Amino acid sequence: MKSIRIAAGQGFWGDWLEAPKNQVRQGPIDYLVMDYLAEITMSIMMKQKRKNPEFGYATDFVDLMKEILPDVASKGIKVLSNAGGVNPTACAKKVREIANALGLGDKIKVAAIHGDDIAGRIDELVKKGHPLKNMESSEDITSIKDKIQSANVYLGAEPMVRALKNGANIIIAGRVTDTGLTLAPMIHEFGWSMTDWDKMSTGTIAGHIIECGAQCSGGNCSYEWQSIPDMANVGFPIIEAHADGTFYVTKHVGTGGRIDVRTVKEQLVYEMGDPKSYITPDCIADFTSINLADDGPNRVKVWGIKGKEKTELFKVSVSYVDGWKAVGTLVYTWPDAVKKAKVAGEILKARLEKLGLKFDEILTETVGVNSCHGPLTDSDNSEIPEVTFRVGVRGHDQKAIERFSREIAPLVLTGPPSVTGFAGGRPNVQEILAYWPALIRKEVVEPLVDYF
Amino acid sequence: MAKIKLQKIAHARSGDKGDTANVGLIAINPKDYEVLVKQVTAEKVKAHFKGICHGKVERFELPNLGALNFLLHESLGGGGTLSLKTDAQGKTYAAALLRMEIDI
Numbered sequence: 310m311k312s313i314r315i316a317a318g319q320g321f322w323g324d325w326l327e328a329p330k331n332q333v334r335q336g337p338i339d340y341l342v343m344d345y346l347a348e349i350t351m352s353i354m355m356k357q358k359r360k361n362p363e364f365g366y367a368t369d370f371v372d373l374m375k376e377i378l379p380d381v382a383s384k385g386i387k388v389l390s391n392a393g394g395v396n397p398t399a400c401a402k403k404v405r406e407i408a409n410a411l412g413l414g415d416k417i418k419v420a421a422i423h424g425d426d427i428a429g430r431i432d433e434l435v436k437k438g439h440p441l442k443n444m445e446s447s448e449d450i451t452s453i454k455d456k457i458q459s460a461n462v463y464l465g466a467e468p469m470v471r472a473l474k475n476g477a478n479i480i481i482a483g484r485v486t487d488t489g490l491t492l493a494p495m496i497h498e499f500g501w502s503m504t505d506w507d508k509m510s511t512g513t514i515a516g517h518i519i520e521c522g523a524q525c526s527g528g529n530c531s532y533e534w535q536s537i538p539d540m541a542n543v544g545f546p547i548i549e550a551h552a553d554g555t556f557y558v559t560k561h562v563g564t565g566g567r568i569d570v571r572t573v574k575e576q577l578v579y580e581m582g583d584p585k586s587y588i589t590p591d592c593i594a595d596f597t598s599i600n601l602a603d604d605g606p607n608r609v610k611v612w613g614i615k616g617k618e619k620t621e622l623f624k625v626s627v628s629y630v631d632g633w634k635a636v637g638t639l640v641y642t643w644p645d646a647v648k649k650a651k652v653a654g655e656i657l658k659a660r661l662e663k664l665g666l667k668f669d670e671i672l673t674e675t676v677g678v679n680s681c682h683g684p685l686t687d688s689d690n691s692e693i694p695e696v697t698f699r700v701g702v703r704g705h706d707q708k709a710i711e712r713f714s715r716e717i718a719p720l721v722l723t724g725p726p727s728v729t730g731f732a733g734g735r736p737n738v739q740e741i742l743a744y745w746p747a748l749i750r751k752e753v754v755e756p757l758v759d760y761f
Numbered sequence: 762m763a764k765i766k767l768q769k770i771a772h773a774r775s776g777d778k779g780d781t782a783n784v785g786l787i788a789i790n791p792k793d794y795e796v797l798v799k800q801v802t803a804e805k806v807k808a809h810f811k812g813i814c815h816g817k818v819e820r821f822e823l824p825n826l827g828a829l830n831f832l833l834h835e836s837l838g839g840g841g842t843l844s845l846k847t848d849a850q851g852k853t854y855a856a857a858l859l860r861m862e863i864d865i
Contacts, residue, residue, distance in 0.1 A: 349842060445779065531855060532772035532789065571772065571787070574826050578785020580776035581830050584821050597823050636845060672838065672845040680847040682857045684812030701845030742842050744779065 313498050315491055315515070315548045319343040319390075320522030322350055322367050328522060328545045329373055333380045336561035338547060339498075341381070342490040343390040344520050345370060351484065352628040352742045354394035355428070355459040365396030366481075371403050374479070378408055381478070382416040389469055389490045393481040395459060397421040398759060401481045405761040408479075419761040420477035422468045424754060425484040427625065428460040434753065441625060441747040450745065456629040458742060462749060463624045465590030466512070467503065468756035469493035477760060484626070486589050488516030491548060499552040509592035510616025511554045514599060517587070518558055518576055518611075519546040525558065525576035526607075527566030532575070539565025544607075555612040557604060568607040586617075590624075590751075593617040622748040631743035632669065633710040634703035637717035638676075640730030642695040649725035650675045650698035656724050657700060660716055666709040674699045697730065703741060710738050764862045771797060773855035780840035781816075782851030784858050787828040794827040800863040806831050809861045813854075831858070 316338040318329030322345040332341055345367040358365030370392030381388060393400045401421035408417035427434065431454060434441065441450040450457075461484035470493050472480045482490075492512030495501060501508040518525050526546045527537040544564025549557040558573055560566065577596060581587070584596035598615035641649040654673035661671070674680035676697035678690050702713045714735045721728050767773075767786070770793045775784040786801060788794040803820040810818070816834030823830065837851055838844035848854070 529774070531774060531859070574787050574828060575772065575774040575785070577826060578787065578828055578830055579774050580778060581783050581785055582778065582832065584823050584830055597825055599825055601826070631843065634845060670845060674847055676847060681853040682860070685809070685857055685860055699847060703843065703845055744841050746779070
């Protein structure tokens with residue numbers, strides 16, 4: 310029976326640069342899939358594109374293609390990625406140039422998938438009766454219309470399947486779902502019907518397992534993490550998919566890390582909502598239907614997945630400017646490190662108040678004591694050797710945030726003793742990009758594929 | 762009856778969606794799943810995360826994985842880039858849940 314090997318190369322933009330090269334070179338694979346997009350990434354890319362219409366995609370992907378295109382071409386590997394960001398066409402043209410320069414012009418067919426970017430269509434859509442209401446607050450989008458930085462529909466596997474059918478071997482998409490990157494090759498190779506909801510859910514869950522890269526092969530694993538071997542050479546996950554809907558999670562022989570039912574379960578529950586209803590553009594997957602079993606070293610068998618019909622709606626992610634923030638830190642040491650940090654915070658707050666500055670929030674934390682588990686920790690902390698005092702503010706008055714950023718360093722000479730760690734200079738004042746999750750009817754969005 | 766930390770019988774992973782954190786809690790040995798179901802209720806988790814979780818706690822059961830999934834609403838200081846917290850994505854809330862004590 311036919312099977313294919315789909316390898317994950319990146320879990321986010323900024324993931325381990327060696328991983329996709331290792332996936333291509335350390336053993337056999339048929340597909341390399343890479344996720345580059347988080348919500349914040351889209352708005353950063355939008356800013357880059359406004360400055361230069363040739364930018365707005367994950368430049369790491371282009372650098373990677375320079376290195377691996379010869380391997381990809383000689384081994385017949387197909388690459389699927391959402392590295393196109395807000396400018397998949399520019400990214401695709403760049404990869405075409407690289408392929409030609411490497412003398413691989415006739416071996417590479419690049420596809421760019423777009424149609425997800427609706428930032429320029431908001432007025433039109435609202436007029437046509439698509440209010441793009443906030444899924445959480447139910448507000449109409451008109452309240453933030455002038456502050457919108459980006460607006461993208463999460464597309465599913467379909468346009469990628471189309472590109473594969475048309476012979477593309479490098480597929481560069483904008484905002485497609487992470488799971489669609491893995492599902493698309495299965496639909497294409499096995500001829501699965503896109504209304505076979507169990508199969509769509511199977512590919513979706515396979516995608517969920519590998520979309521965060523090594524987070525299913527030993528990385529960030531809370532079960533006996535010290536015993537996981539050779540994390541310096543961690544192998545990123547590979548799905549060995551079969552036409553009947555069974556798949557195996559594995560990695561290249563000789564790589565580090567671990568794949569067993571426990572590492573896979575941890576990834577399955579990551580960012581989970583209602584497990585019976587994992588909604589994607591392609592289906593509604595049921596995580597309570599998953600069967601898992603160890604099938605030899607670093608190999609987990611997954612089977613029997615069920616799902617339901619997809620919805621009539623696409624999810625939309627809109628980002629908009631919602632004020633400014635800044636975060637500063639100082640380090641205090643024994644004796645009484647924790648008390649010193651507390652007093653520094655009190656002094657700072659008193660000064661900010663005297664200046665009459667208005668903030669939406671001021672948050673002080675003592676890193677080393679309470680910054681993550683806060684009130685859950687209650688041990689005696691008087692002998693702690695050192696702590697980081699961390700203070701952040703946010704608000705809509707940019708000048709107030711800027712003034713705050715100048716009030717941290719003075720604490721060194723005007724506050725508690727044995728203080729250091731201010732060499733980084735004043736904290737940066739950052740724009741806050743807030744998110745507006747919304748839904749839109751599928752028929753008003755047209756996913757497009759161009760070839761280069 | 763003895764008190765033990767959840768860490769002894771479970772492992773976990775957490776993540777974010779907006780201002781909501783999710784914590785998936787998995788029995789190390791599937792036989793302990795029933796202990797988790799009985800002892801780690803939404804109410805207990807809400808009480809455990811007092812001062813961190815300001816909204817409701819929802820619990821979902823995954824008997825096939827020997828796992829429970831908790832959604833902790835209003836737990837991330839606004840979430841996303843709005844949050845000023847060190848752990849704005851709730852990445853360490855899995856470990857925070859494993860601190861919880863249960864009776865066995």
